Amino acid sequence: MSKTSPEASVEALVRDVARVREAVAQRIVGQRDVLDGTLMCLLCGGHALLEGVPGLGKTLLVRTLSQALSLVFSRIQFTPDLMPSDIVGTTVITEGREGQRSFTFQRGPVFANILLADEVNRATPRTQSALLEVMQEHTVTVGTQTYKLDEPYCVLATQNPLEQEGTYPLPEAQLDRFLLKLQVEFPSHDELHAILDRTTGNQDAAVAPVLDQARLLELRHVVREVAVARHVQDYAVRLLEATHPERAQSLPRVSRFVRFGASPRGAQALLLAAKARAVFEGRFSISTDDVRAVAKPALRHRIIMSFEGEAEGVRADALLDDILAAVPIGTR
Amino acid sequence: MTDLGPLQQVVARTLGRVRLQRALESATAALALWFAIGCGVRLVQRLLFFRNQNEPLWLISFAFVAALFAWLWPVRRDQIAARLDHAHAFHDRVRTALEFSQRQDRSRFMDAAIDDAVARASTLSPQRAAPFRAPRARYLTLIFGLLWVGAGVLPARAVKATLPVPVARTVALSEDELSGFHEELAQLESAAPITPEAEQQRAAYRALLDRIASGELDRAAAIEALLSLEKRLLPDAAHDLSADQTTLAELAKDLAKADEALSATLSQQDPIAAAEALAALAKSLAAKTESERARLKEALARIKRRADASEASLKREAELKRLLKRPDSAKTPDEKRLLQRNKRELERLRRENQQQRERSRELARLERDLAQAAQDLAANELDQAENALERGAEELKRFGQEQGTREQREALAKQLAQLRELLQRQREQDRGKGNANKPAPGSQQERAQRFVMRAAGQDPDAEQAKLLVPKARPKAGKPGGEGDEKEGGDPDQKPGTENNEKGKPALQLGGDGPSAAQIELPGMTQGQTGSEPRASDEHDKRKLRSATDIDSELRDSQVAGKASKGPARSEIILDAADRGFATASYRKVYSDYRTHAEEVLDKEDIPSGYRFYVRRYFQLIRPREERNVP
Numbered sequence: 001m002s003k004t005s006p007e008a009s010v011e012a013l014v015r016d017v018a019r020v021r022e023a024v025a026q027r028i029v030g031q032r033d034v035l036d037g038t039l040m041c042l043l044c045g046g047h048a049l050l051e052g053v054p055g056l057g058k059t060l061l062v063r064t065l066s067q068a069l070s071l072v073f074s075r076i077q078f079t080p081d082l083m084p085s086d087i088v089g090t091t092v093i094t095e096g097r098e099g100q101r102s103f104t105f106q107r108g109p110v111f112a113n114i115l116l117a118d119e120v121n122r123a124t125p126r127t128q129s130a131l132l133e134v135m136q137e138h139t140v141t142v143g144t145q146t147y148k149l150d151e152p153y154c155v156l157a158t159q160n161p162l163e164q165e166g167t168y169p170l171p172e173a174q175l176d177r178f179l180l181k182l183q184v185e186f187p188s189h190d191e192l193h194a195i196l197d198r199t200t201g202n203q204d205a206a207v208a209p210v211l212d213q214a215r216l217l218e219l220r221h222v223v224r225e226v227a228v229a230r231h232v233q234d235y236a237v238r239l240l241e242a243t244h245p246e247r248a249q250s251l252p253r254v255s256r257f258v259r260f261g262a263s264p265r266g267a268q269a270l271l272l273a274a275k276a277r278a279v280f281e282g283r284f285s286i287s288t289d290d291v292r293a294v295a296k297p298a299l300r301h302r303i304i305m306s307f308e309g310e311a312e313g314v315r316a317d318a319l320l321d322d323i324l325a326a327v328p329i330g331t332r
Numbered sequence: 333m334t335d336l337g338p339l340q341q342v343v344a345r346t347l348g349r350v351r352l353q354r355a356l357e358s359a360t361a362a363l364a365l366w367f368a369i370g371c372g373v374r375l376v377q378r379l380l381f382f383r384n385q386n387e388p389l390w391l392i393s394f395a396f397v398a399a400l401f402a403w404l405w406p407v408r409r410d411q412i413a414a415r416l417d418h419a420h421a422f423h424d425r426v427r428t429a430l431e432f433s434q435r436q437d438r439s440r441f442m443d444a445a446i447d448d449a450v451a452r453a454s455t456l457s458p459q460r461a462a463p464f465r466a467p468r469a470r471y472l473t474l475i476f477g478l479l480w481v482g483a484g485v486l487p488a489r490a491v492k493a494t495l496p497v498p499v500a501r502t503v504a505l506s507e508d509e510l511s512g513f514h515e516e517l518a519q520l521e522s523a524a525p526i527t528p529e530a531e532q533q534r535a536a537y538r539a540l541l542d543r544i545a546s547g548e549l550d551r552a553a554a555i556e557a558l559l560s561l562e563k564r565l566l567p568d569a570a571h572d573l574s575a576d577q578t579t580l581a582e583l584a585k586d587l588a589k590a591d592e593a594l595s596a597t598l599s600q601q602d603p604i605a606a607a608e609a610l611a612a613l614a615k616s617l618a619a620k621t622e623s624e625r626a627r628l629k630e631a632l633a634r635i636k637r638r639a640d641a642s643e644a645s646l647k648r649e650a651e652l653k654r655l656l657k658r659p660d661s662a663k664t665p666d667e668k669r670l671l672q673r674n675k676r677e678l679e680r681l682r683r684e685n686q687q688q689r690e691r692s693r694e695l696a697r698l699e700r701d702l703a704q705a706a707q708d709l710a711a712n713e714l715d716q717a718e719n720a721l722e723r724g725a726e727e728l729k730r731f732g733q734e735q736g737t738r739e740q741r742e743a744l745a746k747q748l749a750q751l752r753e754l755l756q757r758q759r760e761q762d763r764g765k766g767n768a769n770k771p772a773p774g775s776q777q778e779r780a781q782r783f784v785m786r787a788a789g790q791d792p793d794a795e796q797a798k799l800l801v802p803k804a805r806p807k808a809g810k811p812g813g814e815g816d817e818k819e820g821g822d823p824d825q826k827p828g829t830e831n832n833e834k835g836k837p838a839l840q841l842g843g844d845g846p847s848a849a850q851i852e853l854p855g856m857t858q859g860q861t862g863s864e865p866r867a868s869d870e871h872d873k874r875k876l877r878s879a880t881d882i883d884s885e886l887r888d889s890q891v892a893g894k895a896s897k898g899p900a901r902s903e904i905i906l907d908a909a910d911r912g913f914a915t916a917s918y919r920k921v922y923s924d925y926r927t928h929a930e931e932v933l934d935k936e937d938i939p940s941g942y943r944f945y946v947r948r949y950f951q952l953i954r955p956r957e958e959r960n961v962p
Contacts, residue, residue, distance in 0.1 A: 006444035227441040229428040231410065278423070285432070285445040287417075287424035310941040329414070 006284055009222045014282050016219060019210040023068040026205045028061050029198065030191040037182040037297055038065055038156060040276040042114075042216065043223045046179025046269065047135050047155040049120075049170075049301060056184045057195075058158045059116060066114040069216060070209035071152070074112030078123035080166065084130035088140045105142055110134050113150060113213065117157035121167045128174055131155065135177045152216050172260070172304060179269045180294070181301035183317075226275040227285040235288045235329060236270045239295055242323045243303050251322055257309030258319065262302035269298040288329045296320050336433055336446070338453040339426060346412050349462035351403050358402035360467035363395040367476030374483035412461075419461040425449040426456070510545050517541070537561045919955040926950050 004012075017039060024035055034050065038061070041048040050058045059075065066073035076087050089108035095101050109115065110131075120128065134140060135155050140147045157178070159170075187195060198205065241247055244261030245254050254261075274290035300316040370387055413427035429449030432442040467473075517537055540557050543549050549557065593612070596605075904917045929950060933943055
């Protein structure tokens with residue numbers, strides 16, 4: 001538990017985050033927003049869903065981040081034939097030195113600090129559902145035995161938005177468990193040059209760990225201490241309400257294209273991510289600007305489009321832009 | 333606790349600027365409103381009420397009241413704080429700090445947030461948060477202000493009352509009234525001695541009457557002229573009345589003296605003195621000269637005539653005023669036009685009445701002719717009857733052209749019907765004797781029949797068979813027979829009911845014509861004649877009879893429905909929807925549609941969202957497994 005003053009805590013956090021950024025930047029070019037979003041999820045105790053086309057460095061980013069944070073990293077490549085036991089582990093018969101046989105739980109790849117679920121939408125819903133308990137409770141139950149995962153624990157899942165054939169879209173309940181959904185954008189021209197310079201040579205930049213698990217847990221505590229003013233919280237609530245089509249004051253586009261709005265987890269994600277963003281900038285309280293900045297990553301995967309919205313190709317980000325423009329910042 | 337002083341000072345200064353700006357905006361808007369209203373009021377006063385009055389200037393303080401009101405209107409401090417945050421990109425530090433300062437259960441980070449905001453308060457600038465701007469309504473105020481000043485300079489419109497156009501109300505007198513005036517004038521001419529002045533006045537009176545008759549004078553001028561002329565026309569009008577008055581005054585004075593003396597003596601019961609007084613009076617009268625007595629007598633006579641003339645003049649004036657008191661509407665040109673039109677209408681009615689009387693006389697003559705014709709017919713004098721009827725037909729035709737009344741035409745039609753019945757009876761009597769009396773073509777009887785038809789408005793050639801009805805008997809047997817006048821026929825059919833309703837017999841002409849035409853009797857409705865086409869004959873002239881009838885040209889036949897292979901696809905789908913996925917046919921239909929949909933999805937450029945939902949749809953409606961099929 002941190003006993004230092006808020007000023008010192010925030011200052012140290014800002015310093016640590018800057019070190020992590022520098023460490024990751026030794027291997028990853030650009031993707032600042034994705035890195036910050038991933039750090040937010042780590043410091044808030046949430047999970048992130050990274051969406052982007054293959055080859056943008058999602059896996060490398062996660063691996064680098066885990067190295068910089070001295071965390072146990074695990075990766076699962078999701079395929080349609082992946083079984084739940086393949087990820088959570090299974091009980092196997094083991095033979096002792098004296099020849100006696102016993103059942104022993106063989107831990108799966110979920111037992112790590114950072115789990116990279118690559119192309120999570122390729123697994124069957126049955127396997128995807130195996131992650132629900134892991135993501136929400138941070139526990140794994142096999143048979144009658146429940147295993148607690150080490151903290152900090154963070155699932156970073158990726159999915160490819162282009163290939164829809166043979167995929168199983170994540171169910172809404174599982175989507176809701178991701179704190180943020182981050183869009184991995186294509187690098188810019190200069191960033192591409194930098195990527196080529198770094199990756200086509202013999203030198204592989206080594207990433208030194210800058211934080212450990214204990215420090216990460218302290219930083220989590222600092223983030224949660226960030227103060228929230230009433231008017232900022234009210235703004236977050238109004239943003240969340242604006243995503244619901246059944247409200248009388250809903251936007252026409254929301255009423256037309258949205259089937260279900262964001263859940264209360266969305267509001268929690270809004271405030272938590274806003275806290276992380278505020279403290280990243282050295283502030284002790286969040287502002288409406290923080291809420292607006294994290295509104296898209298926190299809410300885009302929680303808005304369920306209607307058939308008309310899907311057919312029209314309406315994106316959640318466009319609707320959130322409309323909502324952010326329509327909902328006034330001032331008090332009602 | 334952290335001192336919020338610096339932060340609150342900045343907020344207070346910003347608040348003052350916001351209030352000032354708001355007051356300025358309100359005052360400008362109020363001033364614009366005031367100028368607009370004042371401009372309207374000034375224009376209305378100058379253009380409609382013809383007044384140069386301006387509204388009092390102290391009312392312009394309305395703008396200051398508005399400004400004061402805007403200044404005092406409450407402003408929320410959190411809005412001021414939000415303005416400061418927004419202007420300085422402070423991430424809600426000021427607003428959050430103010431809010432946290434109101435809380436009792438502040439956390440460490442809340443205090444830290446307040447300290448952070450206070451520490452940065454020195455960098456806040458009220459000018460940046462609430463910059464003064466020119467009021468938005470300034471141009472509107474300027475425009476309305478100029479209009480207001482211009483309306484004040486504008487002079488009031490001069491009062492120019494639009495008086496009604498003077499209308500000369502002419503004296504409308506009828507010819508009788510004018511002739512009465514002329515008679516009066518003639519009486520005056522005959523009664524009074526003709527002097528040049530009187531002749532001149534009469535000429536003026538006559539001219540005045542002409543002017544009145546032509547409608548040149550209005551009522552007031554006519555009355556005035558008439559009265560003045562009548563006064564001047566009176567005899568002795570020009571005589572000096574003062575002399576007569578002097579003479580009479582002297583006489584009255586003498587009589588008064590005598591009267592006083594007589595009264596005094598009589599009151600003293602002194603007969604002697606009274607006798608002396610009377611004697612003195614007689615003496616004074618006798619003392620007057622002959623000329624004075626003659627003048628006195630003449631004056632009394634003139635006074636008497638003047639009194640008579642005055643009385644006549646008053647009567648005449650009263651009569652004239654009575655005439656002039658008629659309502660104006662009866663004396664306008666419109667009234668004249670209306671009177672002329674009424675006269676023309678009356679004349680037309682008079683002419684029509686005369687024509688009506690002539691028609692009545694002609695009708696009477698026609699009735700007599702018809703009666704004569706009836707008598708001739710009764711006497712079997714067909715020649716005379718024909719002549720009478722020909723004459724009557726001509727009369728009727730002419731009468732029809734002259735549009736006789738409906739009752740008259742009905743009466744004539746009735747008489748013609750009676751004549752036709754009479755002719756029919758005569759014909760039957762002739763038939764009773766054989767066909768010897770059949771009218772020969774061109775004979776008088778045949779001409780009489782043609783006349784009857786023509787009088788009834790029918791074509792004799794086309795309707796000859798209808799008019800000549802020697803024997804109206806129910807048709808029996810086959811239609812189109814040889815007219816053998818044989819009753820009965822098919823015993824199953826009632827007489828006269830073939831192709832007709834019961835009780836409405838179709839008649840067949842007798843005689844030896846090759847095919848007797850079926851005729852229609854009065855009262856028979858359309859479709860009741862034997863020649864009416866049947867429904868089965870309308871499109872196909874061949875006859876449909878019973879199967880055993882050898883004359884039948886058509887036979888009944890049945891058409892069997894076409895055997896199908898089973899329900900349609902839509903029926904299968906609907907059936908599956910109603911009762912669940914129960915049939916094997918639905919599976920086949922589903923596979924067909926699914927295959928087709930997949931082919932289309934492969935070939936066409938369809939958005940991914942649509943592809944997904946099409947496949948999703950087919951997944952939802954897919955047939956169940958075989959074991960679930962009942």
